[in-house]
Amino acid sequence: MKQHEIVNRGSLLDGKGSLREPGFARSLILDYDRSAIKAGKLRIKEWDYYLVTCHKFAIALTIADNSYMGLDSISLLDFTVPWEHTNSPMAPFTLGRKCLPPSSKEGNVASGNKKYHISYENHGSYRILEFHMDNFCDGKPIEGKIHLECPDMDSMVIATPFKEDSKAFYYNQKINCMPARGTVRFGDKLYEFKEGESFGVLDWGRGVWTYKNTWYWGSASGIADGVPFGWNIGYGFGDTSDATENMLFYDNKAHKLGNVTFNIPMKNRKYITRGGCCGASGIEAETVDPTEDYMSPWTFTSDDGRFEMDFVPIIDRASCTDVKLICSDQHQVFGKYTGRAILDDGKIIEVRDFLGFAEKVFNKW
Numbered sequence: 001m002k003q004h005e006i007v008n009r010g011s012l013l014d015g016k017g018s019l020r021e022p023g024f025a026r027s028l029i030l031d032y033d034r035s036a037i038k039a040g041k042l043r044i045k046e047w048d049y050y051l052v053t054c055h056k057f058a059i060a061l062t063i064a065d066n067s068y069m070g071l072d073s074i075s076l077l078d079f080t081v082p083w084e085h086t087n088s089p090m091a092p093f094t095l096g097r098k099c100l101p102p103s104s105k106e107g108n109v110a111s112g113n114k115k116y117h118i119s120y121e122n123h124g125s126y127r128i129l130e131f132h133m134d135n136f137c138d139g140k141p142i143e144g145k146i147h148l149e150c151p152d153m154d155s156m157v158i159a160t161p162f163k164e165d166s167k168a169f170y171y172n173q174k175i176n177c178m179p180a181r182g183t184v185r186f187g188d189k190l191y192e193f194k195e196g197e198s199f200g201v202l203d204w205g206r207g208v209w210t211y212k213n214t215w216y217w218g219s220a221s222g223i224a225d226g227v228p229f230g231w232n233i234g235y236g237f238g239d240t241s242d243a244t245e246n247m248l249f250y251d252n253k254a255h256k257l258g259n260v261t262f263n264i265p266m267k268n269r270k271y272i273t274r275g276g277c278c279g280a281s282g283i284e285a286e287t288v289d290p291t292e293d294y295m296s297p298w299t300f301t302s303d304d305g306r307f308e309m310d311f312v313p314i315i316d317r318a319s320c321t322d323v324k325l326i327c328s329d330q331h332q333v334f335g336k337y338t339g340r341a342i343l344d345d346g347k348i349i350e351v352r353d354f355l356g357f358a359e360k361v362f363n364k365w
Helices: none
Strands: 023-025 044-053 057-065 069-078 083-087 090-092 109-112 116-122 126-137 140-149 156-162 165-186 189-193 199-208 212-224 227-235 247-250 253-256 260-263 266-274 284-292 298-302 307-322 327-342 348-364
Touching (some): 044 140, 044 348, 057 109, 069 116, 069 126, 069 307, 083 307, 165 247, 199 212, 199 227
Antiparallel strands (some): 023 156, 044 199, 057 069, 069 083, 109 116, 126 140, 140 165, 156 165, 165 189, 260 298, 298 307
């Protein structure tokens, strides 16, 4: 597919509050201005999500201002058990009061109360993530400090419209392969992210979404051929006819991919239904309901043949909230990728048991 690359600086939105130039970029080249949004204030969504991984464990931090609801989150994953836990305090009607900056390039972010605190300090060439929570899980506290290097590197940036609403948009940046080091202490257990084998990814997003949507997202960061290597893959969210968010990162340079498909295995759940009334024994019937089998091996294929992977899950960080008007069904599956990817110049990169994740998320909010 032909994809439009944004190469000139400018405003993200036009005077009517619509995306001025849909497409992809390699840096945060379009300027986001919350005051330029023409949609209702309750529909604005802003978030900064960091994930730091090594071969054995991971930590994820979120500070999000969804206008009608603010969410802060800490997730700890131990792939050796496997085990995971997420604690996500929420607050009503934050309406931008979390003061998330209009760019990922500068500005600090902090959120919390007497029971927890999360902060991101941006020093340009590096970032400091700090956090603590008094009662993270089973009455035990968690605390940590992570140092992320931010060298001069390409990233995945996409400006995506929605066909259903001209004032809805998705402006997103993913920065992969940030070298990481630091420690996390949960109760009496210490997790050490060692330099050279630990990497972070930033998911920075601003936008106005439609009410009901499903997205697929996958990411991995590590070392191949002795240099930083990783990828961002995904689809399903908004009108991506101008560009996909699929991109490889090799030695801090981006290589653009076409469409990538997540082949999630399916399984059949069987239900027994019974008919009859007034004391009659009734009739039994078997109903088959196909559904995703997230913990069986997946595959990934691409229309340009440049991303072909097998994926063996380790743990499904699943959560489901359904209060009718608001619903979120999330499956973020961590596991190991094995396969090959092809750079723009035809160079083949082969990986085996390369740690990353892939997710499917359905939202009504």
